[in-house]
Amino acid sequence: MTELRNKNFIKKILSLVPLFLLYLSVLNNFDFNYLELKYFSFNFSYILIFYYSLKKNVSLGYTHIFIAGLFNDAVIGTPLGISSLIYLLLCGSAAYLRNITLRPSLIKDSIFFLVAILIVNSILFITLNIVFNYVLDYSDQIINITYTFLLYFIFSYIFNLFENLALGRTNVE
Amino acid sequence: METSRDDFVIAIRSAFLKKGTQQRFSLLALISFSVIFLILSSLNFKAIDYIKIGLKEIVYRTSFMVSTPEKFVKKNYFIIKKHFNLYEENEKNKNDLEYLRSKDLLNEFIILENQRLKNIVDDYLVKSDDIFAKVINDKGSPFLKSVIINKGSKQNISLGMIVMDGVYLVGKIVEVNYLSSRVLLLSDLNSKIPVILEPYGILSILSGTGKNYGIIQYTKKENITTDTGAIYTSGTGGLFKAGIPVGRISTNNIDNKKNVKFFSDFSQLKFVKVLSFTKIEIE
Numbered sequence: 001m002t003e004l005r006n007k008n009f010i011k012k013i014l015s016l017v018p019l020f021l022l023y024l025s026v027l028n029n030f031d032f033n034y035l036e037l038k039y040f041s042f043n044f045s046y047i048l049i050f051y052y053s054l055k056k057n058v059s060l061g062y063t064h065i066f067i068a069g070l071f072n073d074a075v076i077g078t079p080l081g082i083s084s085l086i087y088l089l090l091c092g093s094a095a096y097l098r099n100i101t102l103r104p105s106l107i108k109d110s111i112f113f114l115v116a117i118l119i120v121n122s123i124l125f126i127t128l129n130i131v132f133n134y135v136l137d138y139s140d141q142i143i144n145i146t147y148t149f150l151l152y153f154i155f156s157y158i159f160n161l162f163e164n165l166a167l168g169r170t171n172v173e
Numbered sequence: 174m175e176t177s178r179d180d181f182v183i184a185i186r187s188a189f190l191k192k193g194t195q196q197r198f199s200l201l202a203l204i205s206f207s208v209i210f211l212i213l214s215s216l217n218f219k220a221i222d223y224i225k226i227g228l229k230e231i232v233y234r235t236s237f238m239v240s241t242p243e244k245f246v247k248k249n250y251f252i253i254k255k256h257f258n259l260y261e262e263n264e265k266n267k268n269d270l271e272y273l274r275s276k277d278l279l280n281e282f283i284i285l286e287n288q289r290l291k292n293i294v295d296d297y298l299v300k301s302d303d304i305f306a307k308v309i310n311d312k313g314s315p316f317l318k319s320v321i322i323n324k325g326s327k328q329n330i331s332l333g334m335i336v337m338d339g340v341y342l343v344g345k346i347v348e349v350n351y352l353s354s355r356v357l358l359l360s361d362l363n364s365k366i367p368v369i370l371e372p373y374g375i376l377s378i379l380s381g382t383g384k385n386y387g388i389i390q391y392t393k394k395e396n397i398t399t400d401t402g403a404i405y406t407s408g409t410g411g412l413f414k415a416g417i418p419v420g421r422i423s424t425n426n427i428d429n430k431k432n433v434k435f436f437s438d439f440s441q442l443k444f445v446k447v448l449s450f451t452k453i454e455i456e
Binding site: 023024027028062063065066069070071074075076077078079080081082084085088089091092093095096098099100127131132134135136137140 | 180183184185187188189197198199200203204206207208210211214215221224225228229232233235236239240243310317319348355362363382383
């Protein structure tokens with residue numbers, strides 16, 4: 001009985017890992033600037049939010065994503081509310097894909113992810129540039145989008161592995 | 174045709190309006206809330222401003238704590254990197270020291286003479302008391318090159334004050350909270366400061382690029398013939414005192430463009446000095 005309770009407790013802790021990663025990624029704002037890699041940057045939060053909204057939508061929760069967006073805005077200095085909006089739109093696109101998909105596949109998911117991040121980033125850039133007069137370097141954003149898309153495959157595999165091994169969920173595919 | 178449109182509407186409605194089993198709010202409700210938040214904050218709505226300041230104070234401090242392991246890795250990375258370059262750096266420093274010692278003898282006289290002459294032309298600025306601040310967050314954002322410091326309006330920091338790393342210019346204050354402030358670095362795309370290029374004496378504008386270097390704008394590039402030029406603030410506009418060292422002109426080997434290499438390494442900022450300059454009143 002005690003062993004079962006311990007197992008449940010560990011599972012509960014492990015199920016909070018995606019949420020922990022989300023807050024960590026927005027507060028720490030993973031960058032590798034100090035490595036001085038000129039053509040490398042990616043948005044880990046996008047990958048995490050899209051993956052978990054698509055595969056396991058109870059893991060993160062919309063309210064937490066909204067709060068994480070506010071935190072992200074405070075850390076990177078963009079107008080408060082804009083990251084929340086972008087994250088939630090990404091959630092919406094993932095939820096839409098989940099509703100229309102009968103037989104999921106990684107390729108289809110990733111192509112949809114690419115289209116989704118292109119659209120939400122366009123909304124983000126238009127809002128920042130036109131409404132808030134931010135000057136943006138578009139080549140940097142293209143590099144960021146490209147790597148975010150490419151790394152989706154790797155992180156998707158890692159998250160799948162985590163869900164299968166640590167939590168024993170087999171219905172994530 | 175009709176059926177596929179219905180499917181699309183059902184899928185969209187389900188995605189945006191349906192609350193999940195453990196969700197308190199629907200997606201549409203939170204999206205609307207974000208939009209309202211954005212609109213009210215852009216209109217400088219008082220209540221939203223207080224929320225913003227409170228949230229930022231909490232987030233800056235939490236972010237400082239959360240990024241401690243990353244800072245540890247970063248610090249060690251730089252230590253290892255420095256060790257590899259130690260010998261060459263030492264040789265270079267020895268040569269520089271000899272050269273600077275000879276130059277220093279002349280400097281004191283020139284400074285005093287300059288001060289006396291500026292007093293005569295009524296252009297002498299006095300600086301406020303230095304406020305030393307610790308950099309608590311230096312996260313590079315895709316949109317802003319900025320750092321957060323641990324001093325705010327409580328310590329008399331105000332918008333537009335200049336920020337220095339030793340004697341070098343780093344940026345200016347663009348956001349003030351009660352216990353923290355945001356410094357817009359010179360390398361940010363939105364940063365533009367009036368500078369003078371010496372020894373040519375050309376007035377220009379130094380603009381950030383979003384990278385770790387700046388560019389010189391609104392001047393004829395052919396005027397700058399060598400890489401020996403240094404850049405100082407020109408004092409035009411009255412915000413910056415004239416003569417604060419900013420950086421050095423360097424040629425990019427790839428496209429042969431003239432860039433500005435900043436004297437201060439913005440990725441290594443730990444403590445900075447915040448101050449402002451005001452014109453001296455001569456009776």
